[in-house]
Amino acid sequence: MFTIPNQSSVAKAYNEFNEDGTMKDSRYRDRVVDVIEELHKFPLLLRDKADYYF
Numbered sequence: 468m469f470t471i472p473n474q475s476s477v478a479k480a481y482n483e484f485n486e487d488g489t490m491k492d493s494r495y496r497d498r499v500v501d502v503i504e505e506l507h508k509f510p511l512l513l514r515d516k517a518d519y520y521f
Contacts, residue, residue, distance in 0.1 A: 471505040471506060473502045473505040474502065475495075475499055475502045483495050
């Protein structure tokens with residue numbers, strides 16, 4: 468298993484969402500976007516090396 472170097476938490480998450488369920492523009496949203504980008508990037512980087520890891 469691999470891990471990503473980024474992590475994030477959202478304090479009082481119930482206050483950080485709009486009525487339509489989208490996240491409000493804030494530093495929390497920016498940080499969550501950074502984490503999601505890492506989650507997307509790492510599998511792309513590692514996919515050609517699957518035989519090595521499994």
